[in-house]
Amino acid sequence: MDRAHAEAAAVRDVLTDDIAWHVPGTNAIAGDYHGIDSVLDYFTRRRDLANRTFRMHPRDILTGSGDAVAALTDGTATIDGVEHSSPSTLRPSTRSGPSRLVR
Secondary structure (H helix, E strand, O other): OOHHHHHHHHHHHHHOOOOOEEEEEOOOOOEEEEHHHHHHHHHHHHHHOOOOOOEEEEEEEEEEEOEEEEEEEEEEEEEEEEEEEEEEEEEEEEEEOEEEEEE
């Protein structure tokens, strides 16, 4: 298995079937993605559009009452020699509950 497939398999293992990912805006990757395959297709398209330069940079983990957590991250990509960044918040969960992107 090549590196890209190994990475996709590792990501697949931590996502839940009911994952929902929202990318705001009107750009080439904007939209709503539902389910593991749709989200992984989005990741692939985003990676390819950024010539494989997209990186996630974890910042903070927030916890609340109960089982709720949120991961604050920044994403960066270099496109046409210019670095772009975008903050996001991922509210992940275990296999017993949903993963959602809140943005």
